[in-house]
Amino acid sequence: MQAVTVTEHGDPSVLEYGEYPDPEVGTGEVLVDVKAGALNHLDVWVRRGLPTLDLEMPHVPGSDGAGVVTEVGEGVTRFDVGDRVALSAGVHCGECEFCRDGQAPLCVNYHVIGEHVPGVHAEYAAVPEDNLIPVPDGVDWVTAGSATLVFQTAWRMLIDRADLTAGEKVLVLGASGGVGHAALQIADYAGAEVYATGSSEEKLAYAEDHGADHVVNYEEEDFADWVRAETGKRGVDVVVDYIGAGTWRDSIKSLAKGGRLVTCGGTAGPNPETDIPRIFWNQLSIVGSTMATPGQVDDVMELVWDGTFEPAIRDVLPMSESARAHEMLEERQGFGKVVVRPDSELE
Secondary structure, three states, rough: EEEEOOOOOHHHEEEEEOOOOOOOOOEEEEEEEEEEEOHHHHHHHHOOOOOOOOOOOOOOOOOOEEEEEEOOOOOOOOEEEOOOEEEEEEEEEOOOHHHHHHHHHOOOEEEEEOOOOOOOOOOOEEEEEEEEOOOOOOOOHHOOOHHHHHHHHHHHHHHHHHHOOOOOEEEEOOOOHHHHHHHHHHHOOEEEEEEEOOOOOHHHHHHHHHOOEEEEEEOOOOOHHHHHHHHHOEEEEEOOOOOOOOOOOHHHHHHEEEEEEEOOOOOOOOOEEEOOOHHOOOOEEEEEEOOHHHHHHHHHHHHHHHHOOOOOOOEEEEHHHHHHHHHHHHHHOOEEEEEOOOHHHHO
């Protein structure tokens, strides 16, 4: 089969698309004929290399994907050949104290398909059945292959970890990015008053069309000062910040007393300067979040499948142009998800 591979850590030139061994289907796994998959910033970090990541090369990336079941392994009970499925990439053991308490993302052995183990940016992928969710007829492959990771992440961040309630004020940074555009729609759905940042008029227009009540171009105006002015110096109840080093202090500054900053990553750097006096004096909460429980995935994806939430699509490329797809993410060209499809699907 053909697959995208990372041959060594480095710039996009380390990505290749070519022959790769066909996957073997193990107990509890199904073979998926992959129709589409999307890139996330996680793919960029995996390609560049992380201090704690020790991968066997070549490595197949991809934590988002969807396709058709073509074979089922021994013990599989949830899926049959011909079923339409999408990947939910978080793998948990099911046995540790956190799993038994219903908190799969806190699993002591938690790992992510495409990051810690081979992913799904290939013509075929063998995937544990527990990491697949059904895709209804009528949902196109680009949507099915691009929504799961960011929407589950944003759902858990806002609905569970930040405990967002109707009427609260929420600031979403980078509201046209992957997690950002999902968080924007979820905050609006939850009944919040939504503040959003973007770097162009096009991105701000998208934010307004998808739930933002107030928008600002962060390249032209300090967003923390803007928030304080817009809220009569009060600040917002929740800030969604997955950017990190470049925004952290201003995110804290944007919070009202008793506010919550919720984060799932640091695309601009993992070790920001912080403001401890403001945190304790205003009694702020810094809340971390990763992926979602299976039940949370089911809840939010039902709202994607029925069209309540809409993944923004930046471009659709053949998998052989994965290096170009990575460049689009790194250079912040456009907004939304970059989707890749096996070249054979585009012939």
